[in-house]
Amino acid sequence: MELIECTKVKINDAIDSPILPDSVKNDLKNSGETFLAIYSKKSKSLRFFPTKDDDIWWLKVAISNFSRETSGELLAKLNQYVSDIVYSTGVCITQSECFWDGIILNSSFKSSKESIIKAIEEIANVSNVSIKAIQ
Numbered sequence: 001m002e003l004i005e006c007t008k009v010k011i012n013d014a015i016d017s018p019i020l021p022d023s024v025k026n027d028l029k030n031s032g033e034t035f036l037a038i039y040s041k042k043s044k045s046l047r048f049f050p051t052k053d054d055d056i057w058w059l060k061v062a063i064s065n066f067s068r069e070t071s072g073e074l075l076a077k078l079n080q081y082v083s084d085i086v087y088s089t090g091v092c093i094t095q096s097e098c099f100w101d102g103i104i105l106n107s108s109f110k111s112s113k114e115s116i117i118k119a120i121e122e123i124a125n126v127s128n129v130s131i132k133a134i135q
Contacts, residue, residue: 036103036134038087049086055106055133056086057113061120062128063098066091070125074100077123081116084108103134 020028028035033050040047063070071091078085087103109116113131120129 036086038103040089042089042092047087049103051086051105053105053107057104057106057109057131058134059102059104059116059131060129061100061126063091063100063125064127065125066093066098067125070123073123074120074126077116077119078102081110081119082108083110 028048031050033052034054036049036051036056038047038049039045061074063074082102082104085102085104085108089099089101092099092101117129117131120126
């Protein structure tokens with residue numbers, strides 16, 4: 001199963017969107033922080049997360065047949081391999097396919113990225129796992 005993007009993510013040190021009021025742009029710019037901007041296609045919402053760490057990773061999991069057991073196993077593996085998740089879509093169902101997206105700081109991984117991919121791939125009904133650095 002191909003991974004479909006349910007979410008768009010970008011790291012910004014300057015927020016220059018014409019849709020944001022000047023007061024919001026000034027507040028974000030004057031904070032001195034870098035922001036992780038996340039746009040959710042499903043809810044049509046844009047959220048900003050301040051972060052001092054710009055080594056941020058996007059974990060994407062495709063699930064071919066969603067079940068509570070699969071969801072529970074995924075959460076258990078995430079708790080085993082990751083100490084904190086900045087943002088998660090939860091399970092996103094698109095065109096009868098299920099996905100989970102998580103945004104994770106590099107410092108939150110408890111072990112190698114390869115080991116978390118392998119562990120998640122072993123979960124029943126998981127059809128694809130990818131992890132990539134966010135630019």
